Amino acid sequence: MNNVAIEPVVTKRQLRVFFDLPQRLYRDDPNYVVPLRMELNKQFNKNKNPFFEHAEVQPFLAYKDGEVVGRITAAKNHRHNEFYKDGAGFFGFFECIDDPEVAKKLLNTAEGWLRERKTTFVLGPLSFSMNDDVSPGVLVSGFESPPFILMGHAFPYYQNFIEGTGYEKAVDVLAFRMPIQQEINPRFVAIVERLKRTRNIKIRFFDPKNFWRDAKILIDIYNSAWDGNWGFVPFTEDEFIEIVKSLKEIYIRELVQIAEIDGEPVGWAMTLPNINEALIHINGKLFPFGLFKLMYWMKRVKGLRMWGLGIKPEYRKRGVDVMLYYHSLIEGKRLGYTDGELSWVLETNVPIIRAAHYVKGEEYKRYRIYKKSIS
Numbered sequence: 001m002n003n004v005a006i007e008p009v010v011t012k013r014q015l016r017v018f019f020d021l022p023q024r025l026y027r028d029d030p031n032y033v034v035p036l037r038m039e040l041n042k043q044f045n046k047n048k049n050p051f052f053e054h055a056e057v058q059p060f061l062a063y064k065d066g067e068v069v070g071r072i073t074a075a076k077n078h079r080h081n082e083f084y085k086d087g088a089g090f091f092g093f094f095e096c097i098d099d100p101e102v103a104k105k106l107l108n109t110a111e112g113w114l115r116e117r118k119t120t121f122v123l124g125p126l127s128f129s130m131n132d133d134v135s136p137g138v139l140v141s142g143f144e145s146p147p148f149i150l151m152g153h154a155f156p157y158y159q160n161f162i163e164g165t166g167y168e169k170a171v172d173v174l175a176f177r178m179p180i181q182q183e184i185n186p187r188f189v190a191i192v193e194r195l196k197r198t199r200n201i202k203i204r205f206f207d208p209k210n211f212w213r214d215a216k217i218l219i220d221i222y223n224s225a226w227d228g229n230w231g232f233v234p235f236t237e238d239e240f241i242e243i244v245k246s247l248k249e250i251y252i253r254e255l256v257q258i259a260e261i262d263g264e265p266v267g268w269a270m271t272l273p274n275i276n277e278a279l280i281h282i283n284g285k286l287f288p289f290g291l292f293k294l295m296y297w298m299k300r301v302k303g304l305r306m307w308g309l310g311i312k313p314e315y316r317k318r319g320v321d322v323m324l325y326y327h328s329l330i331e332g333k334r335l336g337y338t339d340g341e342l343s344w345v346l347e348t349n350v351p352i353i354r355a356a357h358y359v360k361g362e363e364y365k366r367y368r369i370y371k372k373s374i375s
Contacts, residue, residue, distance in 0.1 A: 143156055
């Protein structure tokens with residue numbers, strides 16, 4: 001391991017190298033989607049990403065014989081530790097060549113940085129947290145197809161490298177694939193019809209004329225609905241607003257649905273067009289010609305991802321989730337989409353997994369979050 005050196009990223013040039021590395025590593029992998037560079041720049045910009053208001057982050061690069069061969073971030077999320085009081089630290093953005101020594105040196109460096117900041121255990125990969133817009137965990141099954149929007153891809157050997165450095169499984173998150181142009185299960189339809197007759201549940205679309213009013217409804221329900229989920233930390237309003245702003249250009253009004261009972265918002269579902277089908281053609285750059293390519297391919301997107309669904313705890317088991325699933329599927333069919341993904345779903349979330357099966361969903365990708373004590 002003597003010829004492997006790790007350096008902290010401190011300059012803009014190093015950060016560009018940090019961003020560029022995956023494109024070089026995955027150049028022969030047809031399933032890798034290069035993220036938009038402008039989004040990466042914003043994510044790592046302390047003045048534009050509200051995450052940095054309550055967190056410390058340090059990226060690192062690995063060099064072997066003078067060549068960049070790996071990267072990682074270490075993060076201490078003070079908001080997480082205030083919420084759980086558990087002394088957690090995090091690693092993320094992990095990428096490296098097929099060399100266990102490089103992986104070990106990267107992970108050990110991140111652990112050392114976190115240990116200096118009094119953390120007692122590490123979770124990862126998370127980029128940067130469970131609230132981040134990219135899926136948590138490393139892909140451990142389902143390498144045969146490109147990821148949907150805001151989901152991750154990885155090399156199969158990452159699992160062995162992480163586990164070989166002393167990490168153990170904390171939890172898995174799942175992705176389900178389903179056809180959208182399907183004949184809906186008659187039992188599912190019967191349940192919906194019964195709910196229409198017996199419950200005063202109304203499903204309305206997100207209102208672009210009252211964008212920020214409805215965005216506030218989404219964050220209020222999110223922080224109530226997700227409370228108690230594994231790894232949950234409440235969004236700050238600024239964090240959620242940034243996510244909503246980033247989705248503003250791609251969301252489809254009919255596929256952001258708010259459930260109301262007696263006029264009170266009690267749940268929501270957001271389904272997004274799978275823009276990865278377009279991004280895979282532009283190599284992460286909009287200029288000078290990427291924007292035109294993006295516009296061309298966006299018209300040909302056929303996939304949808306249900307990005308989030310949440311219901312206030314006091315309104316669960318009333319059929320709100322069934323109504324949201326049904327109406328999301330109906331609108332997706334009406335709009336002509338053909339391919340769907342429901343993700344990410346905690347492996348312990350039995351009601352959501354059961355609901356996925358109602359709409360012919362099958363698990364096709366699995367991501368794993370790891371944990372390691374460093375005290």
